[in-house]
Amino acid sequence: MPIMAKEAKSKWNGFSLKKRKEMPDGLWTRCPACEHMLYKSAVEKNLNVCPECDYHFRIDALTRIGYLVDEGSFEETHDHLTSNDPLDFNFRGTTYRQRLKADENKSGSKEAMRIGKAFIKGRGVVLAVMEPNFLMGSMGYVVGEKLCLAVEKAIEEKLPLVAICSSGGARMHEGVVSLGQMAKTSAALAKFDKEGGFFISVMTDPTTGGVTASFAMLGDCLIAEPKALIGFAGPRTIAETIKVELPDGFQTAEFMLEHGFVDMIVHRKDLRSEIARLIDYCQK
Amino acid sequence: MAIAQDKNPEKIGDGDYLDFEQKVADFDRQMDELRRLSSIKGIDYSAEVRRLQQEQVAELKQIYSQLTAWQTVQVARHPKRPLLPDYLNLMVKDFRELHGDRCFGDDRAMVAGFGQIGREKVLIVGQNKGRGLKEKVACNFGCANPEGYRKALAKMKFAAKFGIPVVTLIDTPGAYPGIGAEERGQAQAIAVNLFEMSRLPVPVICICIGEGGSGGALGIGVGDRLAMLEFSYYSVISPEGCAGILWRDGSQAPEAAEALKLTSKDLLKLKLVDEAIAEPLGGAHRNIHDTVYNVEQYIIRTLAVLKRTKLETLLENRYAKLRAVGSEPTAVLRDKEHKTKIKTIEIKHVKPKSVPAKA
Numbered sequence: 167m168p169i170m171a172k173e174a175k176s177k178w179n180g181f182s183l184k185k186r187k188e189m190p191d192g193l194w195t196r197c198p199a200c201e202h203m204l205y206k207s208a209v210e211k212n213l214n215v216c217p218e219c220d221y222h223f224r225i226d227a228l229t230r231i232g233y234l235v236d237e238g239s240f241e242e243t244h245d246h247l248t249s250n251d252p253l254d255f256n257f258r259g260t261t262y263r264q265r266l267k268a269d270e271n272k273s274g275s276k277e278a279m280r281i282g283k284a285f286i287k288g289r290g291v292v293l294a295v296m297e298p299n300f301l302m303g304s305m306g307y308v309v310g311e312k313l314c315l316a317v318e319k320a321i322e323e324k325l326p327l328v329a330i331c332s333s334g335g336a337r338m339h340e341g342v343v344s345l346g347q348m349a350k351t352s353a354a355l356a357k358f359d360k361e362g363g364f365f366i367s368v369m370t371d372p373t374t375g376g377v378t379a380s381f382a383m384l385g386d387c388l389i390a391e392p393k394a395l396i397g398f399a400g401p402r403t404i405a406e407t408i409k410v411e412l413p414d415g416f417q418t419a420e421f422m423l424e425h426g427f428v429d430m431i432v433h434r435k436d437l438r439s440e441i442a443r444l445i446d447y448c449q450k
Numbered sequence: 451m452a453i454a455q456d457k458n459p460e461k462i463g464d465g466d467y468l469d470f471e472q473k474v475a476d477f478d479r480q481m482d483e484l485r486r487l488s489s490i491k492g493i494d495y496s497a498e499v500r501r502l503q504q505e506q507v508a509e510l511k512q513i514y515s516q517l518t519a520w521q522t523v524q525v526a527r528h529p530k531r532p533l534l535p536d537y538l539n540l541m542v543k544d545f546r547e548l549h550g551d552r553c554f555g556d557d558r559a560m561v562a563g564f565g566q567i568g569r570e571k572v573l574i575v576g577q578n579k580g581r582g583l584k585e586k587v588a589c590n591f592g593c594a595n596p597e598g599y600r601k602a603l604a605k606m607k608f609a610a611k612f613g614i615p616v617v618t619l620i621d622t623p624g625a626y627p628g629i630g631a632e633e634r635g636q637a638q639a640i641a642v643n644l645f646e647m648s649r650l651p652v653p654v655i656c657i658c659i660g661e662g663g664s665g666g667a668l669g670i671g672v673g674d675r676l677a678m679l680e681f682s683y684y685s686v687i688s689p690e691g692c693a694g695i696l697w698r699d700g701s702q703a704p705e706a707a708e709a710l711k712l713t714s715k716d717l718l719k720l721k722l723v724d725e726a727i728a729e730p731l732g733g734a735h736r737n738i739h740d741t742v743y744n745v746e747q748y749i750i751r752t753l754a755v756l757k758r759t760k761l762e763t764l765l766e767n768r769y770a771k772l773r774a775v776g777s778e779p780t781a782v783l784r785d786k787e788h789k790t791k792i793k794t795i796e797i798k799h800v801k802p803k804s805v806p807a808k809a
Contacts, residue, residue, distance in 0.1 A: 343722065345668055348668055350772050350773055352672075353769055356645050375665070379625075383642075403691075404628060412629065425635065427635050
């Protein structure tokens with residue numbers, strides 16, 4: 167017995183921080199909420215919602231647009247805008263330009279937002295969808311600019327504006343320029359409000375920081391996806407600051423609804439019809 | 451006046467030297483020693499003291515003309531740096547504080563009230579970090595909760611109703627990240643502030659007097675003019691936070707501070723602030739009166755300009771100013787579209803037959 171124990175010990179080389187390889191890539195996926203093993207194709211068929219526990223997976227902008235708009239109706243504009251690194255950000259050899267390149271390759275998107283005109287159940291809208299995979303969906307000046315362009319388009323064509331938010335906040339690589347985008351988008355929306363425009367903001371997992379503290383919270387109607395993380399400071403920041411364990415369900419969509427900061431929580435499969443109905447109610 | 455003030459805020463004590471000011475501290479120590487000797491032994495060392503003073507001034511000039519970003523952050527956080535109550539006491543006549551957001555409570559981190567600066571009636575809104583532990587705790591270290599932002603907005607709307615200009619003095623490490631703050635909608639409170647301040651129908655002057663921390667600073671920082679004190683900082687995230695996110699190591703803050711371009715010099719270069727208000731030699735904490743005077747003069751001068759502007763123009767300018775932050779890609783884009791259009795037309799007119807099929 168002692169020999170066996172010794173053998174086992176020699177094989178064991180400590181806990182690894184690497185992810186354990188339990189499943190072949192691409193076929194299976196694990197739900198982060200209920201930890202069920204799920205067929206990827208089954209999840210995709212179910213609009214990237216866990217069939218077991220209704221967890222809404224994070225999805226990229228194009229998939230989101232595919233779920234939301236009438237087939238083939240999305241006309242993207244300004245898709246070539248990229249940031250030109252206003253600060254020349256360089257922190258110990260990590261440059262912002264490298265990050266931009268890497269995330270462009272990873273997400274296939276040039277920035278963290280796509281805007282364009284589309285139809286939702288036959289209702290024309292201007293759509294602004296954030297890309298959570300591009301630098302955490304953070305708001306740099308291109309995102310701010312694109313949202314303002316979308317607002318201007320909506321004013322010009324008298325269409326409702328729908329924004330799908332999923333973002334980690336302001337983009338720190340752009341410093342105060344990105345902070346300025348909070349003011350810029352809010353000012354544009356104030357103008358939109360004055361013109362009588364209708365703005366629906368849909369908050370998906372995660373919507374935090376500078377995006378929540380600007381345009382995401384300024385919708386005439388605020389919709390959240392079930393269990394989405396919505397808040398100002400991230401949960402880790404709060405836990406570190408106040409050194410208290412956070413209560414269960416803190417900063418979820420349900421928490422926000424309970425405290426009166428969103429109008430409704432809508433399941434991904436109902437989002438299309440819900441937006442269409444709201445537009446019908448508020449159309450002049 | 452309900453706001454307590456430090457007994458002797460101007461005296462720089464032993465613990466108040468920043469770590470890059472050791473030489474300055476040495477000079478002070480030597481001068482104190484000489485003064486002590488002269489009083490005991492009755493020898494006149496005044497020439498010597500004067501020489502030391504001159505050298506100290508040269509040293510301070512040298513240090514403060516080339517502060518690094520991180521040193522600037524340290525100056526901005528200096529415990530003796532003038533805080534909101536100093537400005538209220540020295541610059542504002544007849545200050546009348548207004549409390550409460552009419553919804554939840556009265557946030558001590560945010561101070562609002564009417565007062566007179568120069569000959570102008572204004573509403574002053576600002577964050578108070580507090581001096582001394584007791585006051586600091588009462589003020590939550592300058593980190594406002596949602597009720598603070600709602601209070602600020604409520605008072606600004608009140609002032610706007612009667613055409614009274616607004617002056618905001620920004621000095622906060624950031625909006626408070628706590629459970630209660632989230633429950634009461636920190637994000638919503640700030641968002642609404644940005645929304646309403648962008649169209650507040652009176653002149654709004656924002657001045658960063660110390661720390662300009664992220665959304666918490668911006669929550670009262672949207673207006674016609676944004677100025678900064680020379681050694682204050684204004685940033686999207688604290689240097690510690692930035693280093694923590696990028697390197698999981700908050701001790702790399704000095705380098706992060708450099709990368710974030712948060713000093714008045716850099717921001718002026720990037721055209722993100724309108725003016726850097728000069729600080730006296732050796733930073734605001736060495737001469738509170740001069741600092742406050744400079745800020746006062748800036749406010750008076752700027753208010754005179756803004757009050758002359760017609761309200762419509764004022765609001766248009768404010769919108770254009772906010773809208774222009776980082777809108778250069780659109781400008782390039784418009785230019786591009788314009789050029790391509792002209793090109794196609796030209797080709798069509800000159801050579802109608804040989805137009806290639808490609809776009």
